[in-house]
Amino acid sequence: MIAIPVIALLLAGCLAAMPHSAPLFHALFPDLDRPVFDRVGLVELTLSHIALVAIATALAAVVAIPVAVLVTRAGGRTARPLVMAVAAVGQTFPPVAVLAIAIPLMGYGGAPVVVALFAYSLLPIVLTGVAGLEAVPASVLDAADGMGLSPFQRLMKAELPLAAPVLLAGLRTAAIINVGTATVGSTVGAATLGAPIIEGLSSYNTAYVIQGAVLVGLLAILIDRLFEAATRLTPARRLA
Numbered sequence: 001m002i003a004i005p006v007i008a009l010l011l012a013g014c015l016a017a018m019p020h021s022a023p024l025f026h027a028l029f030p031d032l033d034r035p036v037f038d039r040v041g042l043v044e045l046t047l048s049h050i051a052l053v054a055i056a057t058a059l060a061a062v063v064a065i066p067v068a069v070l071v072t073r074a075g076g077r078t079a080r081p082l083v084m085a086v087a088a089v090g091q092t093f094p095p096v097a098v099l100a101i102a103i104p105l106m107g108y109g110g111a112p113v114v115v116a117l118f119a120y121s122l123l124p125i126v127l128t129g130v131a132g133l134e135a136v137p138a139s140v141l142d143a144a145d146g147m148g149l150s151p152f153q154r155l156m157k158a159e160l161p162l163a164a165p166v167l168l169a170g171l172r173t174a175a176i177i178n179v180g181t182a183t184v185g186s187t188v189g190a191a192t193l194g195a196p197i198i199e200g201l202s203s204y205n206t207a208y209v210i211q212g213a214v215l216v217g218l219l220a221i222l223i224d225r226l227f228e229a230a231t232r233l234t235p236a237r238r239l240a
Contacts, residue, residue: 003225004222004225004226004229007218007221007222007225008222010218011046011218011219011222014214014215014218015043015046015215018036018037018211018215019038019042021036021211025207025210029207032205032206034205035205035207036207036211037195037196037199037207037208037211037212040191040195042211042215044191045191045192045193045195045196046215046219048110048190048191049179049182049183049191049192049193049216049219050219051110052113052114052117052178052185052190053117053175053178053179053182053223056113056114056116056117056118056121057117057121057171057174057175059114059118060117060121060122060174061121061171061174064121064122064125064126064129065125065129065167067087067126068125068129068130068132068133069133070083071083072130072133072134080130083126084126084127087122087123087127088123089119091123093119095116095120095181096184098112098115098116098119099112099113099116099185099187102116108188108189108190109188109189109190110190110191112185112188112190113182113184113185113190116185117178117181117182120174120178120181121174121177121178124170124174124177125167125170125174126170127170128170128171128173129163129166129167129170131166132162132163132164132166132167132170133160133163135163136158136159136163140158140162141154141158141159143158144157144158161235162235164234164235165231168230168231168234169227169231172223172227172231175223175227176220176223176224179216179219179220180216180220183197183198183212183216186198193212193215193219194212195212196209197209197212197213197216
């Protein structure tokens with residue numbers, strides 16, 4: 001398994017080397033006059049891409065985790081089918097359709113992209129949240145009740161810590177999906193790593209597509225490894 005520092009160095013190295021990679025891409029694609037994307041700095045696009053993904057995923061977690069808690073309580077179980085259906089709607093709409101709906105209300109730029117990524121993040125976080133909370137052993141819940149913990153204390157001190165690995169798996173899935181989906185945001189004026197990909201597709205410039213795709217792929221792998229490392233640090237994994 002590739003270590004996080006290695007992937008981070010690969011990403012940083014690509015960002016540093018690509019502006020100077022014209023000889024390489026000239027050799028690969030000799031018919032291209034401009035083989036290196038230079039309309040916007042790739043570092044700037046990468047940082048903006050990360051920010052959009054982080055904001056959307058964090059907002060989705062703030063909404064989805066409390067919802068998962070609610071539908072696993074006795075008073076909220078009846079609302080579970082409706083909640084799941086609403087969360088699934090965000091996955092059924094293509095990102096371009098969500099952007100088209102959001103643009104008249106929010107304008108061009110990063111805001112409609114955050115809305116689209118938020119919608120795509122809800123379902124995996126809600127599903128894994130429910131699965132993680134329902135997988136907490138009954139013996140643990142009985143022990144917490146026997147210690148005199150209130151329902152809120154039991155949730156914070158027993159249920160959520162034990163469900164954390166599964167919850168993080170949902171966040172990990174949502175974040176990785178968002179890394180790829182955020183590339184579409186460049187069609188509505190957002191600064192993302194989709195810029196070289198989309199410009200390359202529209203101008204038949206394969207070099208641009210490769211440059212954007214390599215950076216998006218490395219970013220997705222880096223985020224995946226970071227979430228895996230975070231999962232290993234949860235109390236449930238340390239005790240396993």
